[in-house]
Amino acid sequence: MEAGELSTVVAVDGPSGSGKSSVSREVARRLGLAYLDTGAMYRAATWWCLDQGVPLGDGPAVAAAVRDLPLVMGMDPAAPTVTVGGRDVGAAIRSTEISSQVSAVATNLDARAELGRRQRELIEAERSGGWSGGRGVVAEGRDITTVVAPDADVRVLLTADEAARLARRAREVHGSDDAAAIAATRDQVVRRDADDSTVVEFQVAADGVVTVDSSELDLEQTVVAVLGVVGRAGDPQARAPR
Numbered sequence: 546m547e548a549g550e551l552s553t554v555v556a557v558d559g560p561s562g563s564g565k566s567s568v569s570r571e572v573a574r575r576l577g578l579a580y581l582d583t584g585a586m587y588r589a590a591t592w593w594c595l596d597q598g599v600p601l602g603d604g605p606a607v608a609a610a611v612r613d614l615p616l617v618m619g620m621d622p623a624a625p626t627v628t629v630g631g632r633d634v635g636a637a638i639r640s641t642e643i644s645s646q647v648s649a650v651a652t653n654l655d656a657r658a659e660l661g662r663r664q665r666e667l668i669e670a671e672r673s674g675g676w677s678g679g680r681g682v683v684a685e686g687r688d689i690t691t692v693v694a695p696d697a698d699v700r701v702l703l704t705a706d707e708a709a710r711l712a713r714r715a716r717e718v719h720g721s722d723d724a725a726a727i728a729a730t731r732d733q734v735v736r737r738d739a740d741d742s743t744v745v746e747f748q749v750a751a752d753g754v755v756t757v758d759s760s761e762l763d764l765e766q767t768v769v770a771v772l773g774v775v776g777r778a779g780d781p782q783a784r785a786p787r
């Protein structure tokens with residue numbers, strides 16, 4: 546039996562507010578898999594550039610800073626961590642300042658190449674060992690099903706209509722989904738996805754990627770739907786030999 550044969554890699558992509566992070570984390574927890582939040586890596590890279598005084602408009606300087614990024618991702622789904630240069634930045638990278646500027650890193654192709662390389666390394670490490678001891682990983686982002694891990698055992702595009710995504714993010718950030726909260730959230734969700742879409746396709750499922758639409762589902766129903774996709778792929782009859 547080859548090393549990694551029994552491991553499972555689940556790739557989840559989708560737009561902002563579709564539920565990628567909360568659903569992927571819970572799916573990983575229930576299956577005993579590691580959890581990799583690749584968006585947190587883009588956020589950490591943005592935090593690092595600002596911390597180092599690197600102007601986000603200077604593409605080559607951003608790329609150089611990302612190459613030197615001293616990033617450690619803690620992949621326990623019960624308590625994921627993001628550490629840069631020994632500092633826990635888990636809370637800082639969720640600030641509105643980072644959310645509004647992260648696309649500058651996400652649209653930098655050299656930065657994408659570097660972060661994608663690190664993501665592949667982290668995913669491969671979970672196939673043979675890592676936090677999961679070789680059980681595998683749920684990795685979520687925008688280009689995991691297509692660029693980072695197109696050979697994943699399970700590939701899911703998690704979608705939700707714009708109204709559902711705006712309302713979820715507004716409740717999360719502003720504690721309300723009234724008109725003012727929705728308006729205040731629009732930049733983070735709609736503008737950022739439009740910017741990010743210029744470099745990576747995450748609105749339409751690629752060949753072989755299963756779409757799960759969470760617009761009418763609550764969190765638990767969405768977790769169950771994704772577990773269902775994993776279960777079908779885990780069926781030896783359905784799973785192609787690696």
Ligand SMILES: Nc1ncnc2c1ncn2[C@@H]1O[C@H](COP(=O)(O)OP(=O)(O)O)[C@@H](O)[C@H]1O
Pocket residue numbers: 559560561562563564565566567568713714717759762763764765767
């Ligand atoms: N299916 C769902 N129904 C209702 N709320 C959800 C659902 N999925 C996620 N949420 C909530 O919406 C917010 C955004 O979810 P998140 O997982 O951060 O999305 P993403 O990672 O795709 O941006 C969170 O507060 C989360 O609890």
Ligand SMILES: Nc1ccn([C@H]2C[C@H](O)[C@@H](COP(=O)(O)OP(=O)(O)O)O2)c(=O)n1
Pocket residue numbers: 560561562566583584585587588647648651685686687688689737741745
């Ligand atoms: N694999 C990835 C993951 C995230 N990104 C981009 C998309 C977003 O602008 C940022 C932050 O991603 P994150 O998933 O935290 O964003 P959300 O606010 O949850 O939508 O990074 C990406 O380009 N490729």
